[in-house]
Amino acid sequence: MADKSGNIEEMAQRISSIKQQANELKAMSGGIQAVDRNVDRILASVKMLEINISDLVGLVKDSK
Amino acid sequence: MTDADKYWNPILETLPQEKLKELQLRKFKRIFEWAYHNSPFYNGLYRDAGIEPGDIKMFDDIRKVPKTDKAMMRAIQGKEPYPYGSILAVPLEQVTEYRQTSGTTGQPVYHPETWQDWEWSAESWAYILYAHGFRDTDRLFIPFGYSIYIAFWAAHYAAEKVGCEVVPGGVLDTEARLLKMRELKATGLAATPTYVLGMADAARNRLGIDPAKELDVRKITVAGEPGGSIPATRKRMEEAWGAKVYDHAGATEIGHWGYECQAQCGLHINEALHLIEIEDIETGETINEPGRRGSMVVTTFDRLAHPCIRFDSKDVIEWSPVEKCECGRTFRLLRGGVTGRADDITKVKGVLLAPAAIEEVVRAMPQLGDEYEVVVTKRGDIDSIALKVELLPESGTEIDVLKEDLARELRAKTNLRYDLEFCQYGTLPRYETKARRFKDLREKE
Numbered sequence A: 001m002a003d004k005s006g007n008i009e010e011m012a013q014r015i016s017s018i019k020q021q022a023n024e025l026k027a028m029s030g031g032i033q034a035v036d037r038n039v040d041r042i043l044a045s046v047k048m049l050e051i052n053i054s055d056l057v058g059l060v061k062d063s064k
Numbered sequence B: 001m002t003d004a005d006k007y008w009n010p011i012l013e014t015l016p017q018e019k020l021k022e023l024q025l026r027k028f029k030r031i032f033e034w035a036y037h038n039s040p041f042y043n044g045l046y047r048d049a050g051i052e053p054g055d056i057k058m059f060d061d062i063r064k065v066p067k068t069d070k071a072m073m074r075a076i077q078g079k080e081p082y083p084y085g086s087i088l089a090v091p092l093e094q095v096t097e098y099r100q101t102s103g104t105t106g107q108p109v110y111h112p113e114t115w116q117d118w119e120w121s122a123e124s125w126a127y128i129l130y131a132h133g134f135r136d137t138d139r140l141f142i143p144f145g146y147s148i149y150i151a152f153w154a155a156h157y158a159a160e161k162v163g164c165e166v167v168p169g170g171v172l173d174t175e176a177r178l179l180k181m182r183e184l185k186a187t188g189l190a191a192t193p194t195y196v197l198g199m200a201d202a203a204r205n206r207l208g209i210d211p212a213k214e215l216d217v218r219k220i221t222v223a224g225e226p227g228g229s230i231p232a233t234r235k236r237m238e239e240a241w242g243a244k245v246y247d248h249a250g251a252t253e254i255g256h257w258g259y260e261c262q263a264q265c266g267l268h269i270n271e272a273l274h275l276i277e278i279e280d281i282e283t284g285e286t287i288n289e290p291g292r293r294g295s296m297v298v299t300t301f302d303r304l305a306h307p308c309i310r311f312d313s314k315d316v317i318e319w320s321p322v323e324k325c326e327c328g329r330t331f332r333l334l335r336g337g338v339t340g341r342a343d344d345i346t347k348v349k350g351v352l353l354a355p356a357a358i359e360e361v362v363r364a365m366p367q368l369g370d371e372y373e374v375v376v377t378k379r380g381d382i383d384s385i386a387l388k389v390e391l392l393p394e395s396g397t398e399i400d401v402l403k404e405d406l407a408r409e410l411r412a413k414t415n416l417r418y419d420l421e422f423c424q425y426g427t428l429p430r431y432e433t434k435a436r437r438f439k440d441l442r443e444k445e
Helices: A002-027 A033-052 B017-038 B040-049 B059-064 B070-076 B115-131 B153-162 B174-184 B193-206 B231-241 B355-363 B399-414
Strands: B095-100 B110-114 B139-142 B165-168 B188-191 B219-222 B244-251 B255-259 B267-269 B274-279 B294-300 B308-317 B346-348 B351-353 B368-379 B382-391 B419-424 B438-440
Touching (some): A002 A033, B017 B040, B017 B059, B017 B274, B017 B294, B017 B308, B059 B274, B095 B115, B115 B153, B115 B244, B115 B255, B139 B153, B139 B174, B165 B174, B174 B193, B219 B231, B231 B355, B244 B267, B244 B308, B255 B274, B355 B368, B355 B382, B355 B399, B399 B419
Parallel strands (some): B139 B188, B188 B219, B368 B438
Antiparallel strands (some): B274 B294, B294 B308, B346 B351, B368 B382
């Protein structure tokens, strides 16, 4: 479990970073739909990563 | 086999129960707050009840939150923002999918999905398919009329996510589907128990194909009816196809909340995505112990457009006495899956009757066909139940003996007497999706 919790925090940081970069990409698109709509799809997948990994930050660590 | 080979998410699926509860409380607070601030319907419901996000501090506080049900959803819809009404918790332009319930119990309920919610549906189904043993080496055939009903849509996208090769059975008829499955050597199938049996029947009797010997299907995922968790029905499906049959449970408004694992000792609730409570059907009292059936109250944590919070689904379920599943998952188990709907459990001659109990008896008798029909009527002041069954042509049993056996088994299982009618094989209605074999024709008081 200790290894898992270490991984969770690191993975959650990466997930957060992907989310930030996706949002930055959308912000600089100037409204290009081919960018914005694909970013929305990326963000939906990022949300699934948050549900599977990021939501566990703190929880699994506590069980060490 | 590593944990990553065994579970879709080895961390969540083996999280200790106390940690799961902590996660559920966090997630309940989050969806409650979301609905309170974004859905006018929920905001009004909670304001009327005098409850707001800060009031949910402990797990027991969840019981203070008002329940919702299908009748409320029907009353809301058809108004602005059209057609979903005030429950909608996202701007209408974010809705990317329309679905509706099958309308088995009345007016269908409209269901909006954003792309994120749709992705979530596929994600929750991925837990199911992975637990059922589907991998990127499988070719999964989905014989489903892709339409406005959600049914196996999410299974399709989840199978892609898991890495399977998906064959959409779509508008093909049953025979064409069977032939395509044979041609492509499909290894898996996802359908209702009724249709799984119906396809096997059509293969044998219309095409002269024995699915167990001539098709390559070795895993079948079923849903939509209790059959997958009724031992006699499961046995018939497994024998007909020479395949393992796995049950799962879900609904349009709720998502896909339960699944069997390889150990097959009940349905695991996906407690990372849902909170399931069981309430006594008559008193509403919370049931925490195994062995008592009750109605399911469910919260879905991460679906945002049409939040599902403490929804009284009327599904009849009970906790399993098995505390630790040999598969290693810590998600709690239900015994026997969804055994029916609270709406269907009715008093006949003063005795509570669940139609699934009749199915269990009929399908345990090898001389009888898969189909049956139950009709409850009232003659004067007395309830009467008629049960029609089909006798298999090759059964070779005397009807009088069979009738006696069937009456005895039904009485033992349901404590009721039936007017039994043996019909010629193939004369009772056949169904492709959800079957309607139980008819209560008594006038409602």
